[in-house]
Amino acid sequence: MNDFEYIVVGAGMAGDAAVAGIRQEDPTGTIALIGAEPDEPYNRPALSKALWREEDTTPSTIILKASSTPGVTLMLGTRVTSVNPDAHTVTTADGKEFGYHRLVLTTGGRPRTAGIPAGPRVIHFHDLSDYRALRTQATRGAHVVVVGGGFIGTELAAVLAETPATVTYVFPRDHVDGHVLPEEIARHLDEVYREHGVELVPGVRVTTVAETPDGEGVTLTLDDGRELHGDVAVLGLGQDPETELASAAGLAVWEGIVVDAHRRTSDPDIFAAGDAVARPDRVFGRRRVQHEDAAVTGGRVAGRNAAGGEASDDHVPYFYSDIFADGYEALGVTDPTGASLVDWKEPGSEAVVYYFDEDSVLQGVLMWNVWGDEDHDTKAIAAQLLEDRSPREPGELVGAI
Ligand SMILES: Cc1cc2nc3c(=O)[nH]c(=O)nc-3n(C[C@H](O)[C@H](O)[C@H](O)COP(=O)(O)OP(=O)(O)OC[C@H]3O[C@@H](n4cnc5c(N)ncnc54)[C@H](O)[C@@H]3O)c2cc1C
Structure with a gap:
C-alpha cells in the first residue's frame, strides 16, 4: 500500500502525540508513521533521567503508544528525503514514494556538534x-x-x-x-x-x-x-531544528517551521509540531520551544486538525529538569543575567524565581523544588502572572505562588 490518509514524518514525541490526535478525530483512517531512528517513539527525557535512576525503567518501558495504535503502519529506520506538496507525496531514502491526504511534520531537532566528530567514545x-x-x-x-x-x-x-x-x-x-x-x-x-x-x-x-x-x-x-x-x-551542545524537508518543500520557515495555533503550516494540507516548529505563544509571540510539553500538546493539536478537528494551542509551555534530589519546573524566558527575584519558601531548598526584562516586565518563572497539585496549580498560576505584561515592583510578587 503506497497511499495513506495521513503520513506523520518523525517518530518522536510530537509524532506519537500526532498519531493520538488523528485517532481522536478519525478512528479508522490509515496512518503511516515514518521515523529515521530504529526505535519506536519513546519518552526522550528519560534518556538523561529515569533510565539511569529507576531500576524498573528500561528502553522497553519508555515506549510510547503510537506503535500499538490500530491502523498505524510504522516505518522505522526510514528517513524521508523529500516532500512534494503539489503531488501530496513523500519520498524515503530508499527511493520509495508514498501518497498522503494530510501530512504532519514532527522532525524534531538535530544535535549541534561544533565540528566535533562523533565516534565510539x-x-x-x-x-x-x-x-x-x-x-x-x-x-x-x-x-x-x-x-x-x-x-x-x-x-x-x-x-x-x-x-x-x-x-x-x-x-x-x-x-x-x-x-x-x-x-x-x-x-x-x-x-x-x-x-x-x-x-x-x-x-x-x-x-x-x-x-x-x-x-x-x-x-x-x-x-x-x-x-x-x-x-x-x-x-550536549544544544540542537538545531530539523527544517530542511520543510524548506525544500517551499514551506515558510523562520527559526523553525512556521505554524499557526492550529499547527497548520503555510500549506493547508501540511501540519507540524514539536522541536522543529516556531509556534505562536500568547505571551511571547512566535517562538521555538524545545521541550516536552510544547511537543506533546502541539503534536496532538496537529494530529487532530490534520483529521479535520478544530483544536488550537498558544499556551505558554513549561519545561522541567531533575538534578540529583533537586528539580524545577519553569515557564517563559528564564535568563538569569537580567534582574530576578528569589522568593524563598524554605530557605536554601525551595524557592520561586521571577525574571524581569529591563522594563520590569515579568519574563519567566522558575519553581525550584516547589511542586503544585490539583488545589494549587503552580504552573497555571505562573502562566497567569506572565500574561500580565505591565511593569511590576519585584516585591509585589513575593508570595504570588
Ligand atoms: C536527553 C534529553 C533530555 C530531555 N529532557 C527534557 C526534560 O527534562 N524536559 C523537557 O521539557 N524536555 C526535555 N527534552 C526535550 C524533549 O525531549 C523534546 O522537546 C521532545 O522530544 C521533542 O519532540 P519532537 O517529536 O519534536 O522531537 P524528537 O522527539 O526529537 O523526535 C523527532 C524524530 O524525528 C525523526 N526525524 C527527523 N527527520 C526525519 C526525517 N527526515 N525522516 C524521518 N524521521 C525524521 C528523528 O529521528 C526523531 O526520531 C529532552 C531532550 C533530550 C534529547
Missing part, C-alpha cells in the same frame, strides 16, 4: 542509541567527561555520578545550570555536584575532542589551552 547525546552507547561505557569506575551547560549536560553529569562513574563536567558558565538559575541557587547546585564527587570545570568551552590513537580513551582540548583525558566524552 565521543557521543553527541540525543537518541536511545546514544544512551545505549553511553550505558555500555559508563560503567563503575569509568571516567566520563560530560560537556555542555544545557539541560542534557547538567542532567547527565548528575546521573552518571550515581552510576557511579568518575565524572568531570565541563561547561561555559560560571556555575552549573547557570543558563537558567540565579547565582544563589546555582552556587548551591555546584556544591551538590562536588559532594557527589563530580569534578567541575566551569567557564570554558571545548575546542576539540579526539579518541586516543590506541582507541582506549579520549583527549579534550579546552579554549584556555588545558587538556583533559577520560575514557569517554559525552556532549
Whole structure:
C-alpha cells in the first residue's frame, strides 16, 4: 500500500502525540508513521533521567503508544528525503514514494556538534542509541567527561555520578545550570555536584575532542589551552531544528517551521509540531520551544486538525529538569543575567524565581523544588502572572505562588 490518509514524518514525541490526535478525530483512517531512528517513539527525557535512576525503567518501558495504535503502519529506520506538496507525496531514502491526504511534520531537532566528530567514545547525546552507547561505557569506575551547560549536560553529569562513574563536567558558565538559575541557587547546585564527587570545570568551552590513537580513551582540548583525558566524552551542545524537508518543500520557515495555533503550516494540507516548529505563544509571540510539553500538546493539536478537528494551542509551555534530589519546573524566558527575584519558601531548598526584562516586565518563572497539585496549580498560576505584561515592583510578587 503506497497511499495513506495521513503520513506523520518523525517518530518522536510530537509524532506519537500526532498519531493520538488523528485517532481522536478519525478512528479508522490509515496512518503511516515514518521515523529515521530504529526505535519506536519513546519518552526522550528519560534518556538523561529515569533510565539511569529507576531500576524498573528500561528502553522497553519508555515506549510510547503510537506503535500499538490500530491502523498505524510504522516505518522505522526510514528517513524521508523529500516532500512534494503539489503531488501530496513523500519520498524515503530508499527511493520509495508514498501518497498522503494530510501530512504532519514532527522532525524534531538535530544535535549541534561544533565540528566535533562523533565516534565510539565521543557521543553527541540525543537518541536511545546514544544512551545505549553511553550505558555500555559508563560503567563503575569509568571516567566520563560530560560537556555542555544545557539541560542534557547538567542532567547527565548528575546521573552518571550515581552510576557511579568518575565524572568531570565541563561547561561555559560560571556555575552549573547557570543558563537558567540565579547565582544563589546555582552556587548551591555546584556544591551538590562536588559532594557527589563530580569534578567541575566551569567557564570554558571545548575546542576539540579526539579518541586516543590506541582507541582506549579520549583527549579534550579546552579554549584556555588545558587538556583533559577520560575514557569517554559525552556532549550536549544544544540542537538545531530539523527544517530542511520543510524548506525544500517551499514551506515558510523562520527559526523553525512556521505554524499557526492550529499547527497548520503555510500549506493547508501540511501540519507540524514539536522541536522543529516556531509556534505562536500568547505571551511571547512566535517562538521555538524545545521541550516536552510544547511537543506533546502541539503534536496532538496537529494530529487532530490534520483529521479535520478544530483544536488550537498558544499556551505558554513549561519545561522541567531533575538534578540529583533537586528539580524545577519553569515557564517563559528564564535568563538569569537580567534582574530576578528569589522568593524563598524554605530557605536554601525551595524557592520561586521571577525574571524581569529591563522594563520590569515579568519574563519567566522558575519553581525550584516547589511542586503544585490539583488545589494549587503552580504552573497555571505562573502562566497567569506572565500574561500580565505591565511593569511590576519585584516585591509585589513575593508570595504570588
Ligand atoms: C536527553 C534529553 C533530555 C530531555 N529532557 C527534557 C526534560 O527534562 N524536559 C523537557 O521539557 N524536555 C526535555 N527534552 C526535550 C524533549 O525531549 C523534546 O522537546 C521532545 O522530544 C521533542 O519532540 P519532537 O517529536 O519534536 O522531537 P524528537 O522527539 O526529537 O523526535 C523527532 C524524530 O524525528 C525523526 N526525524 C527527523 N527527520 C526525519 C526525517 N527526515 N525522516 C524521518 N524521521 C525524521 C528523528 O529521528 C526523531 O526520531 C529532552 C531532550 C533530550 C534529547
